Structure formats: C-alpha cells, structure tokens
Amino acid sequence: MRKVKRCALFREKYNSGMNIPIKKLKNGFSLPEFGLGTWQMGGREEADSKNDEKDIAGIRAAIEAGITHIDTAESYAEGHAEELVGEAIQGMNRKKLFITSKVSGWNQEHEKVLQSCKTSLKHLQTDYLDLYLLHQFPPDYPLQHAVRALDKLMDDGLVKHIGVSNFGVEHLKEAQSYTKHRIVCNQVHYNLQVREIEQKGLLKYCQKNDVLLVAYRPVGKGKLLEDVPKIIEELCVKYQKTPAQIAINWLISQKDVVTLAKTSDPAHLKENLGAIGWYLTEGDVELLRKEYPDQMFVSDVTPLG
Ligand SMILES: NC(=O)c1ccc[n+]([C@@H]2O[C@H](COP(=O)([O-])OP(=O)(O)OC[C@H]3O[C@@H](n4cnc5c(N)ncnc54)[C@H](OP(=O)(O)O)[C@@H]3O)[C@@H](O)[C@H]2O)c1
Numbered sequence: 209m210r211k212v213k214r215c216a217l218f219r220e221k222y223n224s225g226m227n228i229p230i231k232k233l234k235n236g237f238s239l240p241e242f243g244l245g246t247w248q249m250g251g252r253e254e255a256d257s258k259n260d261e262k263d264i265a266g267i268r269a270a271i272e273a274g275i276t277h278i279d280t281a282e283s284y285a286e287g288h289a290e291e292l293v294g295e296a297i298q299g300m301n302r303k304k305l306f307i308t309s310k311v312s313g314w315n316q317e318h319e320k321v322l323q324s325c326k327t328s329l330k331h332l333q334t335d336y337l338d339l340y341l342l343h344q345f346p347p348d349y350p351l352q353h354a355v356r357a358l359d360k361l362m363d364d365g366l367v368k369h370i371g372v373s374n375f376g377v378e379h380l381k382e383a384q385s386y387t388k389h390r391i392v393c394n395q396v397h398y399n400l401q402v403r404e405i406e407q408k409g410l411l412k413y414c415q416k417n418d419v420l421l422v423a424y425r426p427v428g429k430g431k432l433l434e435d436v437p438k439i440i441e442e443l444c445v446k447y448q449k450t451p452a453q454i455a456i457n458w459l460i461s462q463k464d465v466v467t468l469a470k471t472s473d474p475a476h477l478k479e480n481l482g483a484i485g486w487y488l489t490e491g492d493v494e495l496l497r498k499e500y501p502d503q504m505f506v507s508d509v510t511p512l513g
Contacts, residue, residue, distance in 0.1 A: 225274030243277030266472030
C-alpha cells in the first residue's frame with residue numbers, strides 16, 4: 209500500500225472530520241480527491257420531497273465527516289437537490305465548502321446560462337459557486353455562447369472556476385480556445401467498468417494538459433459492488449478493504465483524477481471515507497486497468513460529446 213505523498217498533496221483542515229487530501233494542478237486549481245454527489249437526492253428527474261430529512265442529514269453528516277466538495281446540478285430533481293444542499297449548509301462556514309453546480313445542455317444559450325446560474329445560487333442560498341460546469345456539450349446552441357457566458361459569470365464574481373462535463377477531447381479543446389478563463393476540469397463517467405475516457409484518449413489528454421478529471425459514478429450506483437469479480441476479492445484481502453473502497457481508491461490513485469460518490473446512508477459514508485488516506489500500488493492500478501472484467505467503452509449515462 210502506498211502512503212499519501214505529503215509533498216505532492218496539500219492537506220488542509222476544513223472540518224472536525226478527517227482531512228481529505230487535495231489534488232492540485234500546476235495551474236493552481238485544486239479539489240479534494242473525494243467529494244459528495246447529490247444525484248437522486250430530492251428526487252430524480254422530478255422533485256420528490258419524501259426523503260428530504262434523510263438527504264439533508266446525509267449532506268450534513270458528510271460535511272461533518274470532512275467532505276467539503278459537494279456536487280449538484282440544476283437538473284437534479286428540478287433544482288430540489290440544490291435546495292437540499294442550500295438547506296444543509298445553513299449556519300456552516302461557506303468559505304470552507306467547495307460547491308459545484310451545472311447548467312443543463314438545453315439552457316446553454318448565453319442569457320439562459322446567466323439565468324440558470326442565478327437560479328442555482330438562489331436554490332443553494334449562496335452568493336457564489338466555487339465551480340460551474342456545462343453539464344454536457346450543448347446540443348442546440350453554439351459552444352462559444354455558453355463558454356462566453358461562463359467567462360461573464362467569472363468576471364462578475366458569481367463563480368470562482370469554470371469547467372465542463374462529459375466533453376470529449378475535441379470539444380474540450382474547442383471550449384478552451386474560446387475562454388478567457390481556464391477550463392479547470394472535466395467531470396466524466398469513469399470507474400472500474402466504464403473506460404470511455406481511457407479508450408478515447410481523454411484521460412491522457414487531461415493529465416498532459418493540466419485539466420482535472422472528476423470521475424462520477426465511482427461505485428456504479430452500487431452495481432459494481434454486486435457479484436464482485438475475483439480480482440477485486442483478491443485486492444480486498446491484500447489491502448484489507450471493501451470492494452467500494454477499492455473502486456474509489458482505484459480512481460484517486462491516478463494522476464489528476466478525483467471522484468464523487470452520492471450517499472445519504474451513514475454506513476456507506478463511513479465505508480467510502482475508508483477509501484481515503486492510502487493508495488493502491490501503481491502495479492495494482494494497472495492490473496485493474498487491464499484485467500477488470502466486462503469493461504464498457506461508451507458511457508451508458510452520457511457518452512462523451
Ligand atoms: N456530470 C454528470 O453527467 C453526472 C452524471 C452522474 C452523476 N454525477 C455526479 O456524480 C455523483 C456520483 O455518481 P452517482 O450518484 O451517479 O453514482 P455513485 O456515487 O457511484 O453511486 C451512488 C449510489 O450508490 C449507493 N452507494 C454509495 N456508496 C455506497 C456503498 N459504499 N455501498 C453501497 N451502495 C453505495 C448510493 O445509495 P445510498 O445513498 O443508499 O448510499 C447511491 O444509490 C452524482 O451523485 C452526481 O453528483 C454527474
């Protein structure tokens with residue numbers, strides 16, 4: 209087991225919980241290597257309030273345990289996931305949190321991006337976002353319009369950093385060519401099973417060009433933890449870790465990759481945080497890259513656009 213390299217990672221005490229190591233790019237942008245997702249909090253495509261109390265408690269528990277990066281989007285439960293995050297962080301020190309939200313593809317016309325951001329800020333009860341992402345390559349509007357709107361939001365101080373999600377190499381390059389401000393990250397579907405970003409050269413491109421990869425769905429919504437393959441069973445024994453911890457750690461053991469998992473369950477939160485503070489050996493990272501069974505080369509959530 210490799211130990212955390214203190215010289216390469218910057219630790220900062222945010223909360224009473226554990227210190228989550230930070231990954232820092234050469235350009236200065238940094239993110240904790242593990243954060244909290246909110247897809248399915250407050251509903252799915254539509255708002256549903258039946259689990260609000262549990263979800264708010266889940267967000268608070270994650271922050272108390274040391275998580276500072278919280279990821280949400282205007283589309284999650286029609287904005288209700290953002291509202292739950294807003295509710296959960298009331299009374300907390302905003303400066304110690306890193307909040308990401310996303311503008312949906314259908315809102316990526318210039319004025320709509322500006323409006324979406326303002327609505328997200330209202331839902332989140334905050335006056336800035338730490339990171340604002342284009343949720344996917346805009347299907348209906350010129351990319352240039354959306355990217356210029358991100359620049360304006362930066363200039364107006366409403367967002368601190370900008371990025372994209374589900375972008376392939378060519379569209380990422382195109383977005384970078386239009387921005388005054390740097391595109392600091394690309395949030396993508398990446399886990400032991402879904403390897404589109406490796407197959408299409410995006411992993412290497414981002415690592416070479418100082419763009420952070422934020423891997424979503426690290427435990428495949430729990431599916432990677434069912435019928436665990438032998439190779440994972442063996443690594444669980446070797447590292448004395450669970451399949452979820454190996455799956456999360458495989459991501460954060462890679463250069464310029466951080467991840468996010470959603471949970472509202474205290475036991476899952478504790479388990480997921482057990483993936484932090486150690487790394488798989490490079491040999492085991494590569495072993496899993498090659499040998500993990502039934503890999504998929506196109507995302508079944510949002511293929512790279
Ligand atoms: N940019 C995009 O297009 C995009 C797409 C998808 C997701 N995302 C973001 O990435 C975040 C993470 O992805 P995700 O939520 O889709 O998938 P995920 O984090 O891989 O899985 C979350 C699901 O797995 C369960 N889970 C979490 N930890 C577990 C554990 N240790 N054992 C068993 N079950 C566990 C959770 O249920 P419990 O609550 O019961 O623990 C939840 O149902 C999202 O929440 C969202 O913020 C972004």
